[in-house]
Amino acid sequence: MSAVLSLADVHKSFGPTAIIRGVTLNVPTGERHAIIGPNGAGKSTLFHLISGRFPVSSGTVSLHGRPITGLKPYEIYRRGLSRSFQVTNIFPRLSVYENIRCAVLWALGYKYAFWLGVDALRSVRERAEAVMTSIGLTRRRDVQAGVLTYAEQRALEIGLAIAGGADVILLDEPTAGMSRGESEQAVQLIRTVTQGKTLIMVEHDMSVVFGLADRISVLVYGQIIASDTPRAIRENAAVREAYLGQAVH
Amino acid sequence: MSEGAILSWRSWAPWVALALALVLLPRLLSSGSSLTMMSLMGIMIIFALSYNMLLGQTGMLSFGHAVYYGLAGFVAIHAMNAIAQNKWAIPLPVIPLIGGLAGLAFGILFGSVSTRRGGTVFAMITLGVGELVASSSLILRSFFGGESGITANRTKLMPLFGYKFGPQIEIYYLIAGWAFIAILAMYAITRTPFGRMCNAVRENPERAEFIGYSTQTVRFIAFCLAGFFAGIAGALAAINFEIMNALSLGAAQSGTVLLMAFIGGIGLFWGPILGAILVTFLQVTLSDLTGAWMLYFGLLFILVVMFAPGGIAGWLALHGPALRSGRLGRLLPAYALAAVPLAMAAAGAILIVELAHHMLVKASSDGSLVHVFFTTLDGASPWPWLAALALLGVGAALTRLAWGPVRSAWAAVHAASAPVDGPAEAAVVPPAAQGVLPT
Numbered sequence: 001m002s003a004v005l006s007l008a009d010v011h012k013s014f015g016p017t018a019i020i021r022g023v024t025l026n027v028p029t030g031e032r033h034a035i036i037g038p039n040g041a042g043k044s045t046l047f048h049l050i051s052g053r054f055p056v057s058s059g060t061v062s063l064h065g066r067p068i069t070g071l072k073p074y075e076i077y078r079r080g081l082s083r084s085f086q087v088t089n090i091f092p093r094l095s096v097y098e099n100i101r102c103a104v105l106w107a108l109g110y111k112y113a114f115w116l117g118v119d120a121l122r123s124v125r126e127r128a129e130a131v132m133t134s135i136g137l138t139r140r141r142d143v144q145a146g147v148l149t150y151a152e153q154r155a156l157e158i159g160l161a162i163a164g165g166a167d168v169i170l171l172d173e174p175t176a177g178m179s180r181g182e183s184e185q186a187v188q189l190i191r192t193v194t195q196g197k198t199l200i201m202v203e204h205d206m207s208v209v210f211g212l213a214d215r216i217s218v219l220v221y222g223q224i225i226a227s228d229t230p231r232a233i234r235e236n237a238a239v240r241e242a243y244l245g246q247a248v249h
Numbered sequence: 250m251s252e253g254a255i256l257s258w259r260s261w262a263p264w265v266a267l268a269l270a271l272v273l274l275p276r277l278l279s280s281g282s283s284l285t286m287m288s289l290m291g292i293m294i295i296f297a298l299s300y301n302m303l304l305g306q307t308g309m310l311s312f313g314h315a316v317y318y319g320l321a322g323f324v325a326i327h328a329m330n331a332i333a334q335n336k337w338a339i340p341l342p343v344i345p346l347i348g349g350l351a352g353l354a355f356g357i358l359f360g361s362v363s364t365r366r367g368g369t370v371f372a373m374i375t376l377g378v379g380e381l382v383a384s385s386s387l388i389l390r391s392f393f394g395g396e397s398g399i400t401a402n403r404t405k406l407m408p409l410f411g412y413k414f415g416p417q418i419e420i421y422y423l424i425a426g427w428a429f430i431a432i433l434a435m436y437a438i439t440r441t442p443f444g445r446m447c448n449a450v451r452e453n454p455e456r457a458e459f460i461g462y463s464t465q466t467v468r469f470i471a472f473c474l475a476g477f478f479a480g481i482a483g484a485l486a487a488i489n490f491e492i493m494n495a496l497s498l499g500a501a502q503s504g505t506v507l508l509m510a511f512i513g514g515i516g517l518f519w520g521p522i523l524g525a526i527l528v529t530f531l532q533v534t535l536s537d538l539t540g541a542w543m544l545y546f547g548l549l550f551i552l553v554v555m556f557a558p559g560g561i562a563g564w565l566a567l568h569g570p571a572l573r574s575g576r577l578g579r580l581l582p583a584y585a586l587a588a589v590p591l592a593m594a595a596a597g598a599i600l601i602v603e604l605a606h607h608m609l610v611k612a613s614s615d616g617s618l619v620h621v622f623f624t625t626l627d628g629a630s631p632w633p634w635l636a637a638l639a640l641l642g643v644g645a646a647l648t649r650l651a652w653g654p655v656r657s658a659w660a661a662v663h664a665a666s667a668p669v670d671g672p673a674e675a676a677v678v679p680p681a682a683q684g685v686l687p688t
């Protein structure tokens with residue numbers, strides 16, 4: 001099977017409140033998949049379930065054909081799935097370079113090494129510098145992440161997600177709160193850095209979604225009501241009624 | 250720089266300076282009391298730095314770090330006695346390694362429980378473990394020796410190159426040697442992949458999990474390594490004093506190491522070194538000068554927490570950029586101006602503390618005459634009290650006034666050193682200045 005990530009009848013409840021009510025989804029290798037839906041539909045929760053931040057109530061999540069349900073976030077990461085966050089989630093008092101460097105260490109096999117000088121590890125330096133170049137923050141190398149501009153922090157957020165070279169990338173509203181110009185730049189950035197990878201993103205900005213995605217799933221009230229190409233989604237009556245009616249002009 | 254080397258040749262310069270200082274200090278300060286004090290400082294530097302591997306580097310607030318110091322000290326005492334009794338060919342300088350391994354073993358044992366969670370849960374468990382060990386030390390008399398403790402004779406071990414480690418100067422060099430190794434090793438660890446991830450876990454444990462790291466494992470390794478170095482310090486204390494008792498692993502000792510690290514500054518590697526030196530110096534000298542020395546300690550801690558949360562090292566490091574750009578001179582007049590009322594306020598506070606201490610503790614047996622600041626005051630008369638209050642009040646008010654010039658001097662220094670490039674460059678905040686920027 002070519003689905004790199006699949007969800008089978010995934011449910012999530014917080015107490016009596018059902019947030020995700022039976023989601024089944026297959027994302028093939030290399031696809032750029034967008035998840036859209038109205039506020040409170042459970043999009044971010046779905047990401048938290050896939051990435052291991054929350055445990056699922058029932059159902060199975062599989063990565064590369066192996067179940068990852070119940071694994072810790074770092075175990076899922078080590079199997080090749082990395083994510084960004086909707087609310088910027090970086091290391092605020094570390095420099096941009098330190099942020100990125102921390103995110104490449106595990107992938108390059110240095111793990112918990114307390115006997116190797118990190119500054120002298122050429123592979124780490126080169127990978128970190130390459131990531132900084134690709135997210136356009138080379139000039140801001142030694143600036144504390146906490147004092148970057150909002151758009152720069154969003155770029156760093158994506159940088160942390162891609163630095164380790166994971167082949168499945170989850171981006172949670174990468175352009176949230178950006179101006180039109182910033183968001184166009186972000187789309188360009190996402191397109192470049194996810195080349196050859198599988199991308200699943202939650203996004204509110206329809207121009208971003210229709211510009212980037214190969215396929216779109218529409219999540220409404222914890223269920224996927226449609227999963228199809230952008231063109232088909234645009235024309236889907238149920239989707240228009242549930243969601244796009246107000247968003248597309 | 251070879252692949253994987255921790256320190257480059259250029260960064261060796263401060264270490265050569267440190268080694269020279271450690272070797273030459275006894276020539277400058279050769280009296281018996283200064284040797285004793287420097288020996289104690291060396292032990293406390295290792296202990297405080299090991300504590301900062303947790304608090305400063307990894308963001309783990311421990312209330313029970315003396316457990317590893319004290320338990321390793323007891324293991325070292327018993328090891329010394331066993332070696333002397335069985336005439337094993339193990340010289341004294343190896344004992345700190347045994348202590349370190351004991352600290353590591355206890356770190357693994359207690360750390361496997363306490364590091365499962367971070368934050369408040371971790372702090373509470375360390376408090377519990379500390380109390381557990383402290384109370385069991387009074388029950389297990391054969392190992393802890395009850396209230397009198399356990400003694401050893403360090404000179405009974407096999408001599409090394411003819412040295413029997415009886416005189417304090419030989420103990421000083423033993424401590425200095427181990428302190429050098431431990432400081433270097435702990436610094437090197439901050440420059441490793443693990444050391445950087447400790448900082449990442451401190452900053453944002455959640456995100457660390459999403460870049461592949463188990464925060465629990467990072468905390469556990471940091472805890473074990475901190476236990477190892479605390480164990481070296483504990484064994485050196487056992488060698489230095491030739492006695493260990495339950496006090497050395499109790500809450501007071503755990504509190505002292507927290508004070509040292511925090512007063513020195515937990516945001517910089519060398520902060521706890523300053524803190525250990527200063528606090529040890531105050532402990533030894535103040536306790537000779539006044540019975541109220543613990544109170545001064547508490548006041549110092551409160552002042553640092555309120556006005557210099559980066560500690561002394563953080564405050565000093567603020568001046569780095571001004572020093573490098575040659576603008577430090579602009580600050581000095583304002584500092585000198587502020588120092589006068591500050592000294593007034595301090596004198597007033599000291600007078601009040603000394604008068605109160607004397608009247609509450611000693612007056613019933615010694616009468617109401619108080620010797621303070623080279624004069625004698627009558628604590629039963631209201632005038633010394635009023636004078637002290639006036640000094641404190643006027644000093645504090647004038648210090649507030651003098652703060653204006655200090656602030657504008659800083660503003661001038663900042664304005665002068667702001668680069669042409671503007672805010673983009675000005676936003677570069679050196680890690681040294683974290684949380685200690687003047688407002």
